[in-house]
Structures are given as structure tokens and as C-alpha cells.
Amino acid sequence: MINGFTLHDTNTAPAASGEMLNGIQKSWGFVPNLHRILAQSPAALEAYSTLWGIAEKTSFTPQERNIVYLAIIYENECTYCMAGHTNLSRMAKVEPEAISAVREGRPIADAKLEALRQFAAKVTRQRGVVSQAEVAAFKAAGYDNQAVLDVLVLAATKLISNYTNHLAETPNDSFMKGAEWNPPGKLKPAA
Known part of the structure; x- marks a missing residue:
């Protein structure tokens, strides 16, 4: 048990989860x-697995999708997902410098990917309340x-995983070794 989970x-x-876990094992080679x-x-x-599959169908390339996730x-500030998605981003051939930039909260050199990073960050930080100017900059x-x-779609997917990991204090998987991350520490528990 971890934090009661x-x-x-x-x-x-x-039983219903067991069937899905079998499918995940077959797809990923581990759970x-x-x-x-x-x-x-x-x-x-099911919600997370379904959203994960739907996220693969978005208009983004695998590299863009990973930038949004990161x-x-x-x-x-999800340490589990940052470690996992760092390695998934590497597998998707995201430039190492772009991965480092997002992990460190600094701009990406590629202007289009930077606009994507900024927009995804603002949507998340501001809970979807972004200005017309911010949307226009993203489109530009x-x-x-x-x-x-x-x-x-990607934000909804990460809401489930990031929040679950906060609540459960999910331990990293072995494939995440070397990609551990210390968040900036802006989030505080609710009073």
C-alpha cells in the first residue's frame, strides 16, 4: 500500500480492471x-486508457504531443509522469534540448514548439481561461x-494521471531510472 492505495x-x-491490466501488459510489455x-x-x-488512445488521434505529431504532455x-508538478514522459519523449525522438527546456521551465529554441509549450502551460495553469491574445499567438x-x-484532450488525459499520482504518491517504474525530476515546488496542498 502506498498512501492507502x-x-x-x-x-x-x-475483475473489470484485471481484463484491462492484461491488455496493458500485452501492449506495453509491463503494467x-x-x-x-x-x-x-x-x-x-478505463477513462485513462481510453483518453490515452484518443490522444494518439489528435492533430499533433508524436513530438508535439510529448511537448504538450511535458x-x-x-x-x-507530477514527478511520476515527468520521469515517464521524459523517457517516452526520448522514444518519440523529441530533441533532448527541448525535453530539458520543458523539464526546467524554460523556453524551447524551436519557435513553434515553444508556442505549443506556452499554450499548454497557460491552459493548465489558468484552468482553460486564456485570453483571445494568447489563443491568437498560438494560432500565429x-x-x-x-x-x-x-x-x-491531452490536458484531460494528464489530469487523471497527474492527480492520481499526487493522491497515491505513485512510485516510479524501473524504466524511469535516470529521468527522475524535482518539481519547482509551486503547488501547495489544500488547507
């Missing part, structure tokens, strides 16, 4: 600790209304 496997998870925690709620595991994770960098909405 169990790292489930197919033997301990509710990440996040999914093992989410397995307590078949609805939560920007959202940075804003939400080469994005459109579909991309605006696609950022929301």
Missing part, C-alpha cells in the same frame, strides 16, 4: 504503477482551433 495486479484488481493504482476503479482505469506535467505560430481543442 494498492499497486494492483490481475489477482487483486476488480506501469499508475495503471496498477488506477485499477482500483475500473472506471478510472508542459502540462510541469505545471501540475501555425496552429488552429483543432489544435486548441486537442490540447484539452
